[in-house]
Amino acid sequence: MLNIATEKNNGIPPKLTKNTLRTYPLGGLGEVGRNMTVYELNGKILIVDCGVLFPEEEQPGIDLILPDIAKLEDRLNDIVGIVLTHGHEDHIGGVPYLLKMRQDIPLYGSQLTLALLQAKCKEHRLTPKMHVVAAGETTKLAGFELEFVAVNHSIPDALAVAIRTVAGLVLATGDFKMDQLPLDGRITDLRAFAKLGEEGVDLFQADSTNADVPGFTPLEKEIGPVLEQVVSRTIGKVIVVSFSSHVHRVQQVLDAAQANDRQVVLLGRSMVRNMKIAADLGYLRVPKGILISEAQAADVPDEYLVYMSTGSQGEPMAVLSRMVKGDHRVVPGKDDTVILASSLIPGNENAVFRVIDGLVRMGCNVVHKGNAKVHVSGHAAAGELLYCYNIIKPKNVMPIHGEYRHLVANASLAIQTGILPERALICENGSVVDLRAGVAKIVGKIETESMYIDGKSVGKITEHDLQTRMTLGSEGFVSAIAVVSAKTGKLVNSLEIHARGVAEEARVFDEIKPQLIKALEKELAAGKRDRNALQKQMRQVLGRWLGMKLRRRAVIMPVVVVID
Incomplete structure (x- = not known):
């Protein structure tokens, strides 16, 4: 039985103990996009990737979706660096928004990756601190020692990263495949993977996007x-x-x-x-x-x-x-x-x-792709992942990058190669995994949210706002305006109704106007003059009528103006 994070260990994570490595994704799990994984050790934080996700139909008006970078707002000074595995938007697109929270966070990536990111940062008027790294190189950041490994993907210069700590060794692949005849001659370095396996990989975080695809990804x-x-x-x-x-x-x-x-x-x-x-x-x-x-x-x-x-x-x-x-x-x-x-x-x-x-x-x-071979994926299929598990022989596995079915398929492959089921961790965004003494466990979950980019607005759009936009688009908008006298308790002018996207002709609403007036006058006769209470009554009456008569659930905006 797989260790499924959604079924248990969803409580508040315990306080992080000394020399324990904690890792948790803020995006990229259960979805294809906005990849971002956080590593914390002895008060210091390392980040791998910070990408974006593009909106779907039910997110009207949204330009981009970010990982929940707000979770790091109180820990910005503890961040020692951001490692970028490659230059795709779903791995680098969110970096400028994180840098706006703290501009001097050091960035580490290959030459092409950082060049693509620098152009993006220029558009945001940012001058980031960049450190170009190459396959085979190592660098130390606080308690993290990083080793970069060449991997093949659909963009040149992609890197996996091995993270050595006092708590153990983590290998994060980023996006990768094992094309043996790549266009640029740069193959995934399986020799480096094997050496890391001999050293002992305590936690293997592997790309899951094609884990449910049998065999091998075709050659580019x-x-x-x-x-x-x-x-x-x-x-x-x-x-x-x-x-x-x-x-x-x-x-x-x-x-x-x-x-x-x-x-x-x-x-x-x-x-x-x-x-x-x-x-x-x-x-x-x-x-x-x-x-x-x-x-x-x-x-x-x-x-x-x-x-x-x-x-x-x-x-x-x-x-x-x-x-x-x-x-x-x-x-x-x-x-x-x-x-x-x-x-x-x-x-x-x-x-x-x-x-x-x-x-x-x-x-x-x-x-x-459906009628001709004009595209091949940039992600490892099941056969390639099996090779990796057999070469590396990790102690624990945490599938990353993919929808839920991809994560489960990846974990299943790991188990087939001998990984203990309880060591194959199916996580969600916000799942907290602690690594210590060669054992990785899901110890809790932090609540994560999507951060929406709407024009120049960042993170201020809520799920409720999106639902309202969807309703406006599909069900329409109705406003009802009434002016009442506080002294007489009567309507001063005739009640007005305006609608968009609800009914073709305005006279449709002639039927409901007398009911709205009657409801208002009843409230006013009872001595009620509170504008909010009167508007609530109008919304209820109009909403019931729209549902029964027109079968619509439009956005209703009642307006009551109370004059002396």
Whole structure:
């Protein structure tokens, strides 16, 4: 039986004892995004990753979702550093918001990771303290000794981190897979994993995203020939859509375009920014003359163009969605091919399918992972994870990065390789795990919340606010306005009702007006003059009528003005 955190050990964690390592995730468990794990030892705190999650349909108006960084507000001076495993948004996107709480927190990551983050921090007018590290290097921060290990992922320069402490050795993989023929020649360093295993890994925190996928993740190099073939068959322009940080995929698009005598236009601010950084640092090889600007593309026939765009998750404001809406200069047509060269992040399915449907209506040929091999995952499948467990032979396992089913699948793999069931810890955001003398236990749980970014507002949007927004969007809004005299206890003017998104014609509300007036006059006749009490009565009467008559649960805003 798995040690499931949701079933027990959910109480307040005990006081942390000396030389015990405590770790708890503030995001990234039970979800794909906003990854952030905290490690605490003898009064000092180390953080690994601080990412963002993109909103779903039931979170209208929200730009980004952060880990619960507010939990560290009283401990900011105890933070000795933030380690960043790689440059994807779900691992670095939340860093600027944490730095706004304390700007001088040291950041540790690879060259590309920190370069991508520096560009983000510049937009926030932050100048972070950055320390570039490389695979094989070690560094000490207070009681934490960090060793960085090369891992292969869908972005170059990714790192796992081994954390040595007096309480034991932790190995956190970050996002990784075991592609044996990677485009950049940089494989996951299994020799380093094996050496750590010989030393004795007390807690293994492994990427769970593909733990329920049998076998091995396909090779990245298999995508290139498919892209070249699709481009060669297209009469008009080609639009390839991917994450703005997927350097390997952009490299393959550049190569496919060159093979077909086409030029490439990068679309989307983040795509342009990230690829310039990657090219300047040597992670992206750009053939001479192949990249042109969007303005230059206006003079080039469609059959000689490939556009590389953002919007692979159906984001409303991303380039691809704007194309479908006709709100972009580039308009897909019947001779064009759109390639969705990315996987679906759970929760984004409906948005992506709507975009695909819109493209098909426009006459485009849409190529995606479901009908062609145009994308492979950046995460280790079950076979790769089994290799890791057998090589490392950890004493305790804490699956990270994934929805609940992924975490359970990962723990199940660990148990199959000989890990004791009680040492396979299924955790949630906020689950507190203490490591001491080679034993890791869930000792409690801290309450964590999502922190919402809404424009310039950070963390001030509540779940209630989101529910209200959803109700406004689906059920509509009704306001009822009444002016009453405190002296006479009568309505001064006729009661007004205004509605949006509830009924097509205003006269629908003629039926309820007499009932509202009667209810108000009854309260006033009883001597009641309290504005809040009168508004409450109006809300109850109007709410019952809306539910029974129109079958709606609109947001109701009663307004009573009491005059002398």
